[in-house]
Ligand SMILES: Cc1cc2nc3c(=O)[nH]c(=O)nc-3n(C[C@H](O)[C@H](O)[C@H](O)COP(=O)(O)O)c2cc1C
């Protein structure tokens with residue numbers, strides 16, 4: 217997929233353009249993108265970064281990084297994405313000017329968006345305005361019950377299964393493996409300490425079943441109360457894996473919340489509980505994925 221940062225970087229050709237912020241690329245977002253793909257014109261996305269609500273001064277925890285958003289859009293078959301900087305200049309553009317400079321300039325013939333899509337200064341622009349300007353408008357109805365904010369709420373509650381139902385794929389943590397306290401190895405369960413990308417939402421603390429790098433994983437999110445910790449740690453233990461992960465980017469799927477983290481009577485009891493967690497991870501079910509399946513985890517025989 218081609219990635220552009222200004223309209224000039226995209227050649228003018230007959231395009232169907234899906235517009236939106238698309239944080240998380242959930243089922244509703246994919247319905248909009250699919251409408252563009254189904255036209256047979258070059259499927260193109262215009263997305264905004266930073267997130268418009270963040271640019272407007274609100275606090276929004278993202279479901280996915282821009283990098284991941286672009287990967288997911290590429291996976292569903294988008295040919296080119298224009299990342300429009302959500303700057304004060306862009307916010308001040310009259311909708312007609314936005315349509316000329318961003319849509320007409322790249323050859324957009326059809327434009328797909330959700331029925332609540334508004335754009336341009338004072339949010340005056342909508343799909344009706346684009347239709348009056350001569351674009352074929354594809355108004356995609358909202359997928360009921362699916363929204364980025366509902367996904368954030370589910371994650372705060374530890375409901376990764378509910379989040380997956382809205383995403384149409386397992387929810388993922390995204391970050392880099394950094395050094396921890398070097399304790400996991402001595403417990404017999406080495407964990408990769410994940411530094412979550414700072415703009416991302418962190419799910420409720422607890423122990424989860426999930427997967428990373430094609431391995432099932434037991435994932436601890438929390439402060440390690442058994443050791444009197446205070447900082448949040450995200451630590452996946454990958455089953456049937458040996459190797460050095462330091463410095464790697466890791467996507468960690470969370471499939472199911474197993475239990476709350478807690479302090480134990482002694483370290484032996486913690487290790488026994490981790491053993492039971494690992495056994496639960498071996499039989500956990502991956503949420504269904506309606507996008508292409510990248511991390512196929514055959515259930516154990
Ligand atoms: C499956 C799993 C469950 C865990 N459960 C707990 C827990 O209930 N309480 C706790 O304090 N730490 C828990 N931990 C975190 C361990 O204490 C942590 O992995 C260990 O302290 C290693 O830290 P390090 O990677 O920074 O060396 C768990 C870790 C894993 C992998």
Ligand SMILES: Nc1ncnc2c1ncn2[C@@H]1O[C@H](COP(=O)(O)OP(=O)(O)O)[C@@H](O)[C@H]1O
Nearest residue numbers: 396397398400401406407408454459460461462
């Ligand atoms: N099965 C595994 N799951 C997770 N990390 C593993 C695994 N096997 C080896 N590692 C490596 O070991 C490191 C974790 O060892 P650990 O003693 O817990 O150290 P740290 O405190 O730095 O996390 C990981 O960062 C990774 O590089």
